[in-house]
Amino acid sequence: MSKKSSGIVRPIASDFRFHDHGHFTRIVLEITESIGFSVFQLAAPNRIVVDLPEIDWELPSKLGLNQSGVLHRMRYGLFKPGESRLVIDLSKPAGVMTAFILESSDGKYWRVVIDLVHQEQALFSDKVGASNRLIVNRLSSPDIKNLNEITGSKTQKVLAQGNNIENLQTPIPQPKPSDKVQEKQKKLPVIAIDAGHGGIDPGAIGISGVKEKDITLAVARQLRKHLLKTGQYKVVMTRSRDVSLGLRQRIAIARRASADIFVSLHADSIHKKNIKGLSVYTLSENASDKEAEKLAEKENKADLLIGMDLSHESRDVQNILIDLAQRESMNLAALLAEKLISQLKVQVTLLRNTHRFAGFAVLKAPDVPSVLLEMGYLSNRQEERLLRQFRYREKLVVAIGRSLDGYFSEVSV
Ligand SMILES: [Zn+2]
Structure with missing residues (x-):
């Protein structure tokens, strides 16, 4: 059977x-x-x-x-x-x-x-x-x-x-110092690509039934391929298949790989079917607007959706109080957001006030500048159709690549 x-x-x-x-x-x-x-x-x-x-x-x-x-x-x-x-x-x-x-x-x-x-x-x-x-x-x-x-x-x-058994979550091993030294010697920036949602958590559901988790994974794979082809980057994927992943695990994967940039890929859905456009989010204690705050709340629910047991963990990621080390990362993330917008606006429709801020848990790695890309609205028929197309996704991927080039021409690793 x-x-x-x-x-x-x-x-x-x-x-x-x-x-x-x-x-x-x-x-x-x-x-x-x-x-x-x-x-x-x-x-x-x-x-x-x-x-x-x-x-x-x-x-x-x-x-x-x-x-x-x-x-x-x-x-x-x-x-x-x-x-x-x-x-x-x-x-x-x-x-x-x-x-x-x-x-x-x-x-x-x-x-x-x-x-x-x-x-x-x-x-x-x-x-x-x-x-x-x-x-x-x-x-x-x-x-x-x-x-x-x-x-x-x-x-x-x-x-x-x-039976009482141990919590099955295994701690993520810390990198050995020698690994880190080797990576730094090559001097290629490490890009952590985070395909949002996955496994038990489908993310937003599109107007024709497409799942956000499948769109984010498709873009993540294309972006990895594109960046590796340039020979200018190393890439680490938080997930490369349809599997559930907690927000802390995503951050841990990026930090373990000593990532220089963390890009989290998403595609939202709302009840207003006419709304469309891409937006870029970075971390902030105070949300730039009500919509951004609501979106962060929604994305932060991912751990609940996949049944992560957080009862024994500190609330460090959920707690969006930002320390000093993080401010440097936030400034760099804002720089990348700016580069992303200037490249992406040539290729795709942008949402008004394209760069927004909110308390996204997945952007909380203190030492990795992190941005979250809402690539479009799956609730909009036209944008959903575009995001399902390989060619449209390739446009996004090329623009993201160019903005990374721009960023690393100003910031050394
Ligand atoms: Zn999402």
Whole structure:
């Protein structure tokens, strides 16, 4: 039942169902193979996070979550290589009562089953975080047979156990001094290209259904190719495939590579369908305008969307108080923003007040000048169509390359 892609056989999630049983809500994910999984809850906003081995998603596009009592919305996708994730937004606090996997009665499918029970916020908040995850082991058919023999029951039984395990996030290794020296000797500027969103977080959805995460990755790949071809730059990508990535991880990748510039690529969507144009953002404590502030708020939600457990981390990135070291980076970022605008205005439509400021978390590397490019509005039919075109994206990429040339003619690495 599994399909092959790039030689790897992965289980397929083929359906998602839920049923309100009154005192609890049952969620069922239908899957082609038995798998192990784990589930935990996160607050602010209240979410249920299900971690699975890497699987292929072939769920129906319409899942109709609105009808249910506690479920509000869900997202799914690759969390990191080897690990898929399902994130369910709750409309009211509901903790995990039990979780298990069982084989369907016809033996064709396996079912990941999670029962949620509505509870008071205080009780829910008490058990949040990845360290409180409930782990369910992979079950094979003989296990079930044995269990049935023992219990004498025809019903397949639960094999769920609650285990406290370490937070699965691995610390990002610091660069060895020798690596840094080698990079500096070559004296080529290092450009960190950050394709916004990815994996579980699709970003904005375009008027014809195109996802921001796919547009940003397409531009990132073209930009990498273009910059490498010039022989003038080294490039590091925060992601080069459809995978989820936290805002801190993006910054850490740039810093680990001793990046000289960080360019975060995005494409927004708003309800006013006639609005179009590109804009460039740099970090600031105070937003330049209400729209920029709202946009930063939206982009900063990425960590919530992919179910990052931030309960044990310092709030350094979210907290947009800017220190002295950062001011130097901010001045350089403003210089690059200026170069970007003068190159891009020749090629594409710009939004009025093209250079804007706001508290974007992803721009908060203290020592890497960082800019965020909103390349256009996916809610505008014309601009969405353009961003889907390779040739239009190539225009953007060439203009970005020229502005980097201009920047590094004034700033040495
Ligand atoms: Zn975005």
